[in-house]
Amino acid sequence: MFDSHCHLQDRRIVDSVDDIISKARRAGVDGFLCCGTTENDWADVAKIGAIHSGAICAFGIHPWYVDEVSDGWDDVLKKYIADDNRAAIGEIGLDNTVKPRNDNRQIDIFVRQLEIADELKRPVSIHCRRAWESILKILKARGGLRYGGAIHSYSGPAELVDELQKLGCHISFSGSIINDKNKRAAESLKKVSPNRLLVETDSPDILPPNIPGPTNEPANLQLIINKIAEITEKAPEEITSLTRENGMRLFINPARQ
């Protein structure tokens, strides 16, 4: 299984990352996209990627932390990406639930990271909350994602799935789809092309229901796959191989090796 979005460097779990990855492997999860969120965690992401071969690094500024960047943050980001030919860019994006709103700042930092992705030919992992109109506008103006990417933990309307796919996006679902009240995610899932579907835990966040916490981990990915299989009326094994192939094709592009 391929976990297309997690944060193994998160302070809450980083000290037990070796155990978490061993447990994940025993559960059948052998690939992870480990996403940075601020300049402060990029070194830990790089370290995890260097030690664990299944962990693909992503470096980026998350929309919640755009006000904390240093001068020259984009040069530092480029260096991290250039030093690792497998690295993606993420977690980046727009979040209109942030208070106070800092939309322009978020857009500037997001667009700069999309430019770097094109320049260094890398895929991206995108966070979007209640900012669908802006995301679409930005992606359209750029002619889509040249090297692809994923909308992580998809929470947008089902009607946008096709448009996002045409702009080069894969659509990734997290444990929030396990909640039966989340009809919107189930409807969106049915619109996703099989070759654009991804799964993720967003560990250590989004703990699935009835799992002892307090933190989520990649070993729980099977639960999300099972739910997706139930909604799409496919076998879990089919969802496993499909999402693994999609994740590997997007994030472990042989052309970059």
Ligand SMILES: [Zn+2]
């Ligand atoms: Zn995340």
